[in-house]
Amino acid sequence: MIIAVDGPAASGKGTLASGLGRHYGLPYLDTGLLYRAVGRAVEAYEASDDFEQRAIAAALTLDEADIEPEYLQSSKIGSLASKVAVIGAVRSALFDYQRDFATQEGGAVLDGRDIGTKIAPEADVKLFIQADSKSRMERRARQFEARGQAVDRYALYHQIEERDARDMLNPNGGFYKADDAHLLDTTLLDIEAALRAAIAIVDGTMAGKAGSLEAPRKKL
Ligand SMILES: Nc1ncnc2c1ncn2[C@@H]1O[C@H](COP(=O)(O)OP(=O)(O)O)[C@@H](O)[C@H]1O
Ligand SMILES: Nc1ccn([C@@H]2O[C@H](COP(=O)(O)OP(=O)(O)O)[C@@H](O)[C@H]2O)c(=O)n1
Structure with missing residues (x-):
């Protein structure tokens, strides 16, 4: 079984996708970490003319050892990730790794922006996670505070809005809900209730x- 989980920043995709992975015994991939790792690799070149070329080179040479979640969670790296994510050649370079993960024997759960539309359009179940902007900002703020970081909520709100806008306008697709994805709004749900709803x-x-695979019934 392949489960695709998409949605905007801090909507709770990762929490739900990893919970679903545990529940169904499926391996889980947070695809945002790949874009974040590329963003981190070119952090020093954000203002330089060859930013795009460097990002493509970083994506082509990305190694599993570069995926160090503890260095990839900041707002700054999130913003850089969304900048490298608009480069078509970066997306292509990261495609095969995600596709192989999705199609491995036994199935998988992946979360990101384009899992249900591009990486695994044949996924058995597609979820699109939503939550209003204020709740998403508050969740991310608490996540940072739990790590001992001071948070400017006003700035964080605008960073998230700016990143969402860049993602929605991404010339390589725009990250919309797949037509056959189930919308799950978690604004009013706590983590346990959201996971129950996803399950x-x-x-x-x-x-x-399974029902649709049964032989059709015929009335005598
Ligand atoms: N339904 C929820 N209610 C409250 N907090 C949540 C909920 N879902 C996730 N969180 C918290 O919000 C933060 C962001 O969740 P995360 O799963 O990392 O989002 P995403 O992967 O969409 O960026 C985490 O600290 C997580 O524990
Ligand atoms: N499948 C994906 C996953 C992330 N991304 C990009 O990477 C950025 C960071 O993704 P993320 O999932 O780690 O971010 P959060 O939603 O966790 O804040 C997003 O804003 C997108 O620009 C993408 O383009 N495609």
Whole structure:
């Protein structure tokens, strides 16, 4: 079973995708970390003319050892990630790794922006996670504060809005909900309730698929 989880910044995608991975015993990939690692690799060249070329080179040579989550979580790296993510050649360079992960034997759960539309359009279940901007900002603020970082909520709100806008306008697709994705709004749900809702969607979708495989009934 392949489960695709997409949605905007701090909507709770990763929390739900990793929870689904644990629940169904599936390996989980946070694809945002790949873009963040490329962004981090070119952090020093953000203002230089060859930013794009450097980002492409970094994506082509990205190694699993570069995926160090502890160095990739800041707002600054998130913003850089969304800047390298608009470069088509960067997306192409990261495609095969994500595609191989999605199609591995036994299935997988992936979260990102284009999992249900580009990486695994054939996914068995697609979830699009949403939450209003203020809740997403507050969740991210608490995440940073839990790590002992001071947070300017006003600046954080604008950083998230700016990144969402860049993502939505990404010339390589724009990150919209797949037509066949289930929308899950977590604004009013805590983590446990959101995970229960996600599991109910997955179970319901898989039961529906199994039902549609049964021989059609014919009335005598
Ligand atoms: N439904 C929820 N209610 C409250 N906090 C949540 C919820 N879902 C996630 N969080 C918290 O919000 C923060 C961002 O969640 P995360 O899963 O990393 O989002 P994303 O992967 O979409 O960026 C984390 O600290 C997480 O624990
Ligand atoms: N599949 C993906 C995942 C992330 N990204 C980009 O990488 C950035 C960081 O993604 P992320 O998932 O780590 O960010 P959060 O939603 O966790 O804040 C996003 O804003 C996108 O620009 C992407 O283009 N495609």
